Amino acid sequence: MALSIKALPKKKYVLPGNAACPGCPEAIGLKYVGMALGDRAILVIPAGCTSVIQGLAPGSGLSFPIANVPFASSDAVAAGLSAAIDARGEDGVIVVWAGDGGTADIGFATLSGAAERGDNVIHVCVDNEAYMNTGIQRSSLTPYGAWTTTTWTGKREGKKEMPLIMLMHRVPYVATASIAYPTDFIEKLRRAADMKGFKYIHLHAPCPVGWRFNPSKTVEVARLAVQTGMWILFEAINGRVRISPFSLPYKDRKRRKPLEDYLKVQGRFRGIGREDIERIKSMIDDAWNTLLKFT
Amino acid sequence: MIKPLTGNYAAAWGARLARVGVVSAYPITPQTTIVEKLAEFIERGEMDARIIRVESEHSALSAAWGAALGGVRAFTATASHGLLYMHEMLWWAAGSRIPLVMAVVTRTIGPPWNIWTDHSDIMGQRDTGWLIMMSEHNQEVLDSIIQMFKISEDPKVFLPGIVGLDGFILSHTTEPVDIPDQDVVDRFLPERRQPYILKPGDPLIMGNIPSDLRDNVKMRWDIHRSQERAKGVIRDVDREWAKLTGRSYGGLVERYRCDNAKYHIIGMGAWVGDMKEAVDILRDMGYGIGLVKVRYVRPFPGEEIAETLASSKGVIVFDRSVSPGSAGPLYLDVLSHAYIHGVRVPIQNVLAGIAGIDVGYDDIIGGVTMFINALEEGRWPLPSKIQWYFGGGEWWP
Known part of the structure; x- marks a missing residue:
């Protein structure tokens, strides 16, 4: 049965007075975490934008229980918390809410360790494709061609295939999501919460500040990423990959919107040339071809 | 029940008797057999x-801390590079005021690779806010781990604690150890207490950015104040343990043959055993010497040391690590606290046993007699108040 937004709990977990920038995708994503998991969620948050979004102590702009933790520790802290919840017989869902750095770079060894052990944790990578909190530096999840403050002429390397890397850890659940598709993300969070073991959800989260677009366009940019085939929504239960309904039409490259529509709205791609665009298009085709082999 | 145990097995027994609920660790020489033993206890269903x-x-400390945040008694153990790798997490465990106990099997830090003991690793953690102690023998290791849980979980303290033991000298050396009955430990160690528990449905946030930096200062101040309060708790716990088991270690320090002592040795760790032997021999030789064994590095027993040193004619501090460009860390603490308490006495620093160089009672006697003779012949200070000992009778300067 399709999920109806109206049927979701009304309790707010992202409160007025939080310190998110206008148009922040992380604040949007956190609302959906609240809607999906409600009072069961305990968040483990490494350094990053959400460290700031929470607002200033002793107040708080988020109404989850939260452990703020150093970068490389999140999934291990979550593993410990999960063991404690289990020992104490509580009904909780431990969610690591980490950025692209906390997931794919500085946090990667810890993430890989927890995934391999099968710790009972959901890791959400809220991917804004650069180190936004320190001021837009490149990460291994910054896409090819994107301007950042450490790649002034555009990044020369492609985006690390984090979801597939996690799939190869043979964890029970891997999914991608986008802040533009709340029902899809919420359903995936709930599915993950109902499974034991390590679950990985990679949430695409366009950042108006870092990507250089109008803050009123966050959802639109996120949707364009899916519609151009640049970001593929899928889920894999026990290794079986299934393209999610919102991405299914774009399996057919002819049905994808022109990539330029996605790139044009973002200042970070302003400097790229024709050749770079062709290169990104071929990267998109490669990503689809690779992923479809697992379906 | 008296059993032959290595220092590492004594540590594992301590964690078992303390009814630890989550163990998280990563192997490193010479700590490895602690986690091996605990894994065995758990897999056999004995724990x-x-x-x-x-x-x-x-991740070892991160996971143990995570479990402790979630309300469960947690334990980890490490050494050397492992301790340095988790250094960041030590700050978070102490800063979040979550009780937790860790065994540190002291070992040198590279380069070069070297597995033998010195105190560079444990002394590098002094500023983190953890309670830090060093053991002299395997019985003290076992007893101290149980005691550390009680001290760490005391509301006057609420800080994590390290129980240190010298690599190989204790960790891999078998001694007869009295393993207390579980019901004795249960009577001694109450149900876990901690300042808060992270649990579902309770929107408590640990560690977000403070709106007023004075709150942040007060958090550091409160750690300092709790360290000071811990001194009383450590003494009480030592007395209570003595009532149950007959074993007292003196709390923060142990004074050995200090009555009527004119001169004093200060040291900590396994080689305190050799120092006691040296004191016995020196006493037989006619030297009026006593020993102050430092058990706790943090909180530092400034009062006890100053009190003992007030009547001393000369003090020699043996450090098993050095802060290059300054001096041995134990020496620096002794100097500072002697000065704070208005004690003015010649204090010599000997940097020995660094990199695991073997130091026996005869080496200690050599250093002590050199110091005392220089003092009595009016030749002190020696070429330097900070002397290095390389073993085999070789001194610098």
Whole structure:
């Protein structure tokens, strides 16, 4: 049965007075975490934008229980918390809410360790494709061609295939999501919460500040990423990959919107040339071809 | 029940008797056999705990801290590079005021690779806010781990604690150890207490950015104040343990043959055993010498040391690590606290046993007689108040 937004709990977990920038995708994503998991969620948050979004102590702009933790520790802290919840017989869902750095770079060894052990944790990578909190530096999840403050002429390397890397850890659940598709993300969070073991959800989260677009366009940019085939929504239960309904039409490259529509709205791609665009298009085709082999 | 135990097995027994609920550790020489033994206890069902076999020491402390945040008694153990790798997490465990106990099997830090003991690793953690102690023998290791849980979980303290033991000298050396009955430990160690528990449905946030930096200062101040308060708790716990088991270690320090002593040796760790032997021999030789064994590095027993030193004619501090460009860390603390308490006495620093160089009672006698003779012949200070000992009778300067 399709999920109806109206049927979701009304309790707010992202409160007025939080310190998110206008148009922040992380604040949007956190609302959906609240809607999906409600009072069961305990968040483990490494350094990053959400460290700031929470607002200033002793107040708080988020109404989850939260452990703020150093970068490389999140999934291990979550593993410990999960063991404690289990020992104490509580009904909780431990969610690591980490950025692209906390997931794919500085946090990667810890993430890989927890995934391999099968710790009972959901890791959400809220991917804004650069180190936004320190001021837009490149990460291994910054896409090819994107301007950042450490790649002034555009990044020369492609985006690390984090979801597939996690799939190869043979964890029970891997999914991608986008802040533009709340029902899809919420359903995936709930599915993950109902499974034991390590679950990985990679949430695409366009950042108006870092990507250089109008803050009123966050959802639109996120949707364009899916519609151009640049970001593929899928889920894999026990290794079986299934393209999610919102991405299914774009399996057919002819049905994808022109990539330029996605790139044009973002200042970070302003400097790229024709050749770079062709290169990104071929990267998109490669990503689809690779992923479809697992379906 | 008296059993032959290595220092590492004594540490594992301590954690078992303390009814630890989550163990998380990563192997490193010479700590490894602690986690091996605990894994064995748990897999045999002799210990009701969960074990998280992490991929690094950084994660070992992270997971133990996570479990402790979630309300469960947690334990980890490490050494040397492992301790340095988890250094960041030590700050978070102490800063979040979550009780937790860790065994540190002291070992040198590279380069070069070297597995023998010195105190560079444990002394590098002095500023983190953890309670830090060093053991002299395997019985003290076992007893101290149980005691540390009680001290750490005391509301006057609420800080994590390290129980240190010298690599190989204790960790891999078998001694007869009295393993207390579980019911004795249960009577001694109450149900876990901690300042807060992270649990579902309770929107408590640990560690977000403070709106007023004075709150942040007060958090550091409160750690300092709790360290000061811990001194009383450590003394009380020592007395209570003595009532139950007959074993007292003196709390923060142990004074050995200090009555009527004119001169004093200060040291900590396993070689205190050799120092006691040296004191006995020196006494027989006619030297009026006593020993102050430092058990706790943090909180530092400034009062006790100053009180003992007030009547001393000369003090020699043996350090098993050095802060290059300054001096041995134990020496620096002794100097500072002597000065704070208005004690003015010649204090010599000997940097010995660094990099695991073997130091026996005869080496200690050599250093002590050199110091005392220089003092009595009016030749002190020696070429330097800070002397290095390389073993085999070789001194510098």
